[in-house]
Structure formats: C-alpha cells, structure tokens
Amino acid sequence: MNGAANGSDAIGVETDRGLITAPLVVDALGWRRVLAGPAGYQPPEAPLSRGLEVHPEGGATDLEIWIDRRYVPAGYGWSFPAGEETRIGVGSFDPKFHVRETTELLAEDLERDRVRYQGNWIPHQLRAATGRGVFFAGDSAGHCLPLTAEGIRTALYFGMALGRELREVVDGRQTREQAATRYAQFSDSHEWKFKWMLRTQKIVPRVPPRLLGPLIKVFGVKCFVDWSFRHYLNIAPPEFADPAPGQAKPEVPTAV
Ligand SMILES: Cc1cc2nc3c(=O)[nH]c(=O)nc-3n(C[C@H](O)[C@H](O)[C@H](O)COP(=O)(O)OP(=O)(O)OC[C@H]3O[C@@H](n4cnc5c(N)ncnc54)[C@H](O)[C@@H]3O)c2cc1C
Structure with a gap:
C-alpha cells in the first residue's frame, strides 16, 4: 500500500495491486501514518x-x-x-x-x-485521529502512551471506539462526517492525559541518577503506586471492552 486518499464519498487508496475504493477507510498501519498523505511522518524529526x-x-x-x-x-x-x-x-x-x-x-x-x-x-504524541476522509487508530494516531510506550491496549481501546462509530455509519444511523467528528472528539478528549505522560517522560531523564533511588523509594509506597496505577489504567479502562450500551455481548464462537 502506498497511500493517498481524497475527501469525496468513496475514498481511493493506491496500493501495489491498484486503486481500492471504499466509503470508510481506517489507517491502522502504525507510526508511518501511510494514508495521511504526502506530509509524511519521518524520524528523527517526528515525535x-x-x-x-x-x-x-x-x-x-x-x-x-x-x-x-x-x-x-x-x-x-x-x-x-x-x-x-x-x-x-x-x-x-x-x-x-x-x-x-x-x-x-x-x-x-x-x-x-x-x-x-x-x-x-x-x-509519543497524539496525532489528528481523522483527516482526508480517513480514520486513524493505534500508532498511526499516536495512541501509544508516552513514558511506558504501552500501545497495544490503547490501539484496541481507540480501535473499539472507532469500530462503534463506524458501525453506526454502516447501519445508517449517522454519516461518515458525523462519525469523524465524534471519533476525533473522543480521541482529543484524551490529549491532556497523554500530555501528562509526555511531561513525565521528559522529566525522568533529567533527574540526577543519585536521586533516582531515593525518589523511587518515596514513590514506591503502596498507596501511591495503587493511586497512580489506577489513574494510568483508566486512560484506556479495560471495562471499555464491555458491550456498548444497548449492544448484546458478542458470542464467542465455539471450537469445532
Ligand atoms: C520493541 C518494542 C516493544 C514494545 N513492547 C510493548 C509492550 O510490551 N506492550 C505494549 O502495549 N506495547 C509495546 N510496544 C508498542 C506497540 O508495539 C505498538 O504501540 C502497537 O503495536 C501499535 O499497534 P498498531 O496496530 O497501531 O500498529 P502496528 O503494530 O505497527 O501494526 C501496523 C501493521 O500495519 C502493517 N503495515 C504498515 N504499513 C503497511 C503498508 N504500507 N501496507 C501493508 N501493511 C502495512 C505493519 O506491517 C503492521 O503489521 C512495543 C514497541 C516496540 C518497538
């Protein structure tokens, strides 16, 4: 796949097997943000x-x-x-x-x-979750958490949020543009949490090594660890995987 999309009804994606068009296109292709267009996303300048x-x-x-x-x-x-x-x-x-x-x-x-x-x-920085008619989820939208670099849980979390919006489009209950607005708002609403994680990521390397041990002891007390871990987990809470309100729990297929 080598990218490119436009904003009309059907989105075209140029691939090594020709042009593929679809009304809904998701870029879950990782940090390169392949479908974001020619602006690109190149290390080492990119975050x-x-x-x-x-x-x-x-x-x-x-x-x-x-x-x-x-x-x-x-x-x-x-x-x-x-x-x-x-x-x-x-x-x-x-x-x-x-x-x-x-x-x-x-x-x-x-x-x-x-x-x-x-x-x-x-x-390690959130990116626009929509653009050029395309939806971005996971690393392509910068959904990996700064500091810990945990990106699997968040890719699933934002992917589920996006899937729920797209289901509404497929079922005719909202337009693609409405889905884009709602999904972008959802992703953006996490920005302050990502920014806090990034601030911490920037602070840790500045702590003089001789202070690290004592500081870890102070912050290692159980009540602080429990408090901070709960907040950390709640950036993308596991309960989000429960069925959306009004939806039945999906049946787990039984092995044959
Ligand atoms: C060394 C390392 C260790 C990590 N450890 C952890 C960990 O322990 N826990 C954790 O939560 N996170 C970890 N992460 C981060 C985590 O791997 C990512 O945040 C996560 O995989 C993002 O998922 P994604 O689906 O968005 O992207 P990806 O996992 O990058 O998946 C994107 C997929 O798209 C494919 N693709 C890309 N471009 C194209 C193209 N043009 N055509 C066709 N296919 C394409 C890629 O081959 C890939 O399969 C780690 C990362 C690294 C580098």
Whole structure:
C-alpha cells in the first residue's frame, strides 16, 4: 500500500495491486501514518521514540526495569517474561539514540542470547485521529502512551471506539462526517492525559541518577503506586471492552 486518499464519498487508496475504493477507510498501519498523505511522518524529526528487544528462549519470573544511563540516556531497559521466552530490550525517548548496541549490552549483562530481534519506532504524541476522509487508530494516531510506550491496549481501546462509530455509519444511523467528528472528539478528549505522560517522560531523564533511588523509594509506597496505577489504567479502562450500551455481548464462537 502506498497511500493517498481524497475527501469525496468513496475514498481511493493506491496500493501495489491498484486503486481500492471504499466509503470508510481506517489507517491502522502504525507510526508511518501511510494514508495521511504526502506530509509524511519521518524520524528523527517526528515525535517518535525507538525501541528494540531480543527474545531469548526460556522464561523468567521477574518483570525488571532499568533506568540506567549505561543503557540509555533518556528511556529505560527492560526484561519481561513472556511465556516460553523473555523479552529484553531498550527504549529511547530520544529518536537519535541508537538502541541496538545497548540492547545487546543488556542481554549480555543478563547472560541471555541475543536472538530474534524486534524493533520499531514508537509514537509519543497524539496525532489528528481523522483527516482526508480517513480514520486513524493505534500508532498511526499516536495512541501509544508516552513514558511506558504501552500501545497495544490503547490501539484496541481507540480501535473499539472507532469500530462503534463506524458501525453506526454502516447501519445508517449517522454519516461518515458525523462519525469523524465524534471519533476525533473522543480521541482529543484524551490529549491532556497523554500530555501528562509526555511531561513525565521528559522529566525522568533529567533527574540526577543519585536521586533516582531515593525518589523511587518515596514513590514506591503502596498507596501511591495503587493511586497512580489506577489513574494510568483508566486512560484506556479495560471495562471499555464491555458491550456498548444497548449492544448484546458478542458470542464467542465455539471450537469445532
Ligand atoms: C520493541 C518494542 C516493544 C514494545 N513492547 C510493548 C509492550 O510490551 N506492550 C505494549 O502495549 N506495547 C509495546 N510496544 C508498542 C506497540 O508495539 C505498538 O504501540 C502497537 O503495536 C501499535 O499497534 P498498531 O496496530 O497501531 O500498529 P502496528 O503494530 O505497527 O501494526 C501496523 C501493521 O500495519 C502493517 N503495515 C504498515 N504499513 C503497511 C503498508 N504500507 N501496507 C501493508 N501493511 C502495512 C505493519 O506491517 C503492521 O503489521 C512495543 C514497541 C516496540 C518497538
């Protein structure tokens, strides 16, 4: 797919298999915002972080995070158990910092294999959720949360919100333009929360390393952790996946 759309009734998308037209088009193609048009979205100027991880075999029990300039000046390193493997990586809020070398360093420090690399750019700023007749959801709309770079839950959350609007269009209860207005308002209503996350993302690298330990102890008290995690979770609350008001819970297909 190589992009381009127009604002008339049917939207045309030029692909490597020719022009495809549809009345409703969603760009869920990730940070490149392919369908946003020629303006493009290019690192390192665009508001993007970068992340890379390796997936060595063998699980782990602990979920570990390093805020350590040995691995990245602005960002963090991680080691997360994921079933039969562990995901070890480094994320940099500064798109100019190359994370390959220090991802390998962290894996080496942990005496784990450097195999099965997975990396990408990660948006850390909301973008317009609609434009040129196209709807954007997930990384294409900057729906990945700054600071934590958690973007799967939010991609599903905003994707569901968009799906509900588009269902109303398909069923003839609203126009595409009305859906665009409502979805853009919904996405924009989260902007202040994303901005707070971005502010924190910018503050953390400025904290002198010697103060990090004591500060983490202070902020690590259970009541603060519970309070902040609840607020964080509520940016895209899991209950949003419950059926929309007036809609029945979708039936889960049974295996044959
Ligand atoms: C190293 C790393 C670790 C991460 N870890 C986590 C984590 O633990 N938890 C979490 O919540 N988030 C994590 N994230 C962020 C998360 O991966 C993204 O925010 C999330 O995947 C965004 O989902 P998306 O569907 O919007 O985009 P994507 O997952 O990027 O999906 C877009 C899809 O569109 C396809 N595509 C793009 N352009 C075209 C084209 N022209 N034609 C056809 N297909 C195209 C791509 O191949 C891709 O399959 C991580 C990111 C990185 C880089």
